[in-house]
Amino acid sequence: MTRPNGAGPAVPPAGAAYFPASACSERLVIPAAPSAQATSPIGLVPASRFTCEELVAAYNQTRVDYIVPMPMNAARLREYIHTYDVDMAASVVAVEDGQILGLAMLGVRPEHTWVTRLGVLPVKRRRGIGRLLMEHLIAQSRRLDVSCVTLDVIKNNDPAYQLFLKLGFHDVRELLVVRRPPGPPAICVDSYSCEVLDGSQAIELLRRRRDAPSWLNETASLVNGGNLAALRVELADGGRGWLVYRMTLFQLNHLIIQTEAGDPHRVALALLHALHTHHPALDTKTENLPADSPYWPAMQEMGYLESFRRIEMRLDLK
């Protein structure tokens, strides 16, 4: 939407996110924490009672002042829910006087759950709302009888990190979010032969994986997300391995590398060389690569940059 010179384009109005009256008809009412400034109770409502449009409007406002805001639109939230097995009935929204104050979502898989998209409106923080949301998701996880709850918090988000420690979570490892701008490989690698594989062959390879992926890169996430492809390389010295990746419309992402034989560094260089020779014009991003991954040095040589770090945390329930 544009206007003639000088008048300026229209900008959507800013404002709080409101939920429909129907959404809170069966809400669970929980008194605010003793230090709370407000007098009215805070209600916890299942996220399934809201539309994705309502949830992203609130979510984006909770993240405006984050180190890495990562806003979403409704279409991306729907994909996210599907890809990461987010259970919207188990996920929760905090409301007060018709306004969404914060929300938190819960991914549910057979052995564990995953807390994601936790956020509280900046002006409503320091009232214990984040803790209420978290305690609700932990209780949901206990009801589901899973062995642990995991989450990934952006490194240096100290308020959130301290809350998770108080709730009993402990550090598991550091994870990197890395990306590489488009361009063919800028370095030469050992000669290799390469085989290009399709989605079903990629899923077959994932059945043989030996890594310990974070929730985002678990095989279930990759299969749910679809659009998988793979490369398999063999080096002259007998080294061999494979790379599974996801192709969205404009991006390669979710890179999973495995060495079957030989030096992991040289195998990874060959795989990445093959990938970026095959897709020289595409942006590439991969999230939650363990900071101590044996493949990270090869990725850096191939032009990958660290975007930011997360800390993976876990709460053991059994």
Place this chain on the structure above:
Amino acid sequence: MEQKIILYIEDNVHNRRIVRKILQSQGYTLLEAGDGESGLAMIRRLKPPLVLLDIGLPGMDGLELLAQIRADERLRHIPVIALTASAMRGDRERFLAAGCDDYISKPVQVAELLEKVAAHYPSNHAASRTGDQPVSQPPRRATKTILIIEDNPDSARLALRALKPYGYRLLYAPDGESGLAMATKEKPDLILLDLGLPDLEGQTLAALLRGTPGLAHVPLVAVTAWPPDTAVRMAKAYGCDGCISKPISPREFPSQIAAYLNTEERE
């Protein structure tokens, strides 16, 4: 003006929306079908001038649909461009042998999509064969046009208000898809790009803008609240000409912008 209609058969709603915005920005009208059966019905009913066909459709797949088009003498003249996520060697030959006029592999590159659609759209055949520029160029303007791609309404309002007194033609896009479409259509003199967008990520969009005909050399400036060292590193890697930290300073912002526009003039 006569409508330039394209039928796009694709089951992924997200892909349809992005391709629609890109093609609409070039004056095409996109009709859409989400599966092979309804796509074939629309082809029979409407006889569109050009079909974009996802090969990996549920139910009747793209190749089966293509075979039906090519077997029907009333439809076989319609140009069909295949879009496919398949990365198998030999696919191109397989699809061309099956009767596709051309082939685009996903992830789609904007430049390739526009070029191939223009080349195969019936009325453009002559122009593309003689080497004319298939994408229409906006007329030259004396007033500088600045496109602000920013999802946060408060940040957008602040930037627009700061620049309004300086007589620029200001365009605003609240997400990556509309930003890409607007940039492709309007060819602005400067693009301000928020790196945290709700649909396409800022870096991905920067890469797409740099790969789009007519935009490769438009000054592109990242505007972001990221930590400065990360922001500068990312902006540079993704072909941005500079980086401005958020929140912007309304007092300094106009001179920062003018510097990028003046740099372009010197070159």
